[in-house]
Amino acid sequence: FAYSDCVVDDSRLVVLTALDAAERGAAIRTGARCVRADRDRIWRLAIIHRGHRRIVTSRALANATGAWSVSTAETVLRQPPPRVVARQISQIVVPRLFDVDAVYVFQNHDGRLIFAQPYERDFTLIGTVAHEFKGDPAVVAMPAPDVAYLCRAANRYFRSDIQPVDVVRTVSGANMMLRAAGGERLETVVSLEASRTQAPLLTMCGGDVTTARRRAEQAINRLATFYPMSPRWTAGAPLPGGDFDWNRFDDLVDDVRERWRFLSEAEARRLAGAYGTRLADVLGDASSRAELGRAFGSQLTEAEVRYLMTKEWARFPDDVLWRRTKLGLTLGAAEQEALAAFMAAAARDQSTMPPHEVDGDSPARAVELQAIGG
Numbered sequence: 001f002a003y004s005d006c007v008v009d010d011s012r013l014v015v016l017t018a019l020d021a022a023e024r025g026a027a028i029r030t031g032a033r034c035v036r037a038d039r040d041r042i043w044r045l046a047i048i049h050r051g052h053r054r055i056v057t058s059r060a061l062a063n064a065t066g067a068w069s070v071s072t073a074e075t076v077l078r079q080p081p082p083r084v085v086a087r088q089i090s091q092i093v094v095p096r097l098f099d100v101d102a103v104y105v106f107q108n109h110d111g112r113l114i115f116a117q118p119y120e121r122d123f124t125l126i127g128t129v130a131h132e133f134k135g136d137p138a139v140v141a142m143p144a145p146d147v148a149y150l151c152r153a154a155n156r157y158f159r160s161d162i163q164p165v166d167v168v169r170t171v172s173g174a175n176m177m178l179r180a181a182g183g184e185r186l187e188t189v190v191s192l193e194a195s196r197t198q199a200p201l202l203t204m205c206g207g208d209v210t211t212a213r214r215r216a217e218q219a220i221n222r223l224a225t226f227y228p229m230s231p232r233w234t235a236g237a238p239l240p241g242g243d244f245d246w247n248r249f250d251d252l253v254d255d256v257r258e259r260w261r262f263l264s265e266a267e268a269r270r271l272a273g274a275y276g277t278r279l280a281d282v283l284g285d286a287s288s289r290a291e292l293g294r295a296f297g298s299q300l301t302e303a304e305v306r307y308l309m310t311k312e313w314a315r316f317p318d319d320v321l322w323r324r325t326k327l328g329l330t331l332g333a334a335e336q337e338a339l340a341a342f343m344a345a346a347a348r349d350q351s352t353m354p355p356h357e358v359d360g361d362s363p364a365r366a367v368e369l370q371a372i373g374g
Helices: 010-023 066-076 144-155 209-223 246-259 265-278 302-311 317-324 333-347
Strands: 033-039 043-049 052-058 060-063 084-095 104-107 113-119 123-132 169-179 188-193 201-206 369-371
Touching (some): 010 317, 033 066, 113 144, 123 144, 188 209, 201 209, 246 265
Parallel strands (some): 060 369
Antiparallel strands (some): 033 043, 084 169, 113 123, 188 201
């Protein structure tokens, strides 16, 4: 049997949500660290941002720090932590196993469901193994037995024989689920604490990427009773670059190849998938590949790197290679070193500082909801 679903690049979903917020007046502080939060009728936050400590005031605060929810509550907010349990989720990336544009789901011998999906054109993503997790979420890593387990599971169904040595990348992270009083695990919880004398505190735990925007709407709805807000509008609003019909993606790729004739089919698909109708902000009026500047490998160009640094807050090579894109899968060590040197030199140029990362209030409006996290 078959059913329809969607596949999303979770990192691009995050950065485009931030970009959409910035264009509506939010102040984005990538890499900032909230070290203390004092609560009265307003919140007073001590934030360290790029080596500088500053105080930010806020009428409400959201603790949406994911795997760091407990440590944030204990050390920053200085309050009892939410009743959560951490779960480690791991996947592997291997060379492409099949050519069809579909996601396969298999019943493994131990009852687990294992999926295999196309990943970044030339690879296959296989998952998932989940365990309870204890430790620092910043250094979570996939253990070797889990890698071998997924290889064996794939080998039960695919003709290609996959061994751990064939794995080009592992993907592993920690997720939090709330543990109810009876021990039951709840996938998503949004709670609000407020009183006449204390500013609201919103705590969000758990949840899947599928319902990310829905949970955000629920969070804002909880605050609507405290502050005047506009009617709900996000359900029908596309993120930046997504203002085209889902079934017109191939037409968008054709338009991209018509405008920038030097792009290959694979390049046009990757760029259209990442930037959508805003691709002109990346490539500009370039009429040749040379006009995009220096090349880092077969697809990454100076024009794209500069765009990611000035508009999407990329600061380090990993931001470009693994978060804003997944080109780290194809760039060699020498190309990655060249990218690092270029970004370090560009960062010294003040013109690369994102326009949204200026001190002080946004000219559009003050930001009343500050998120704390990594």
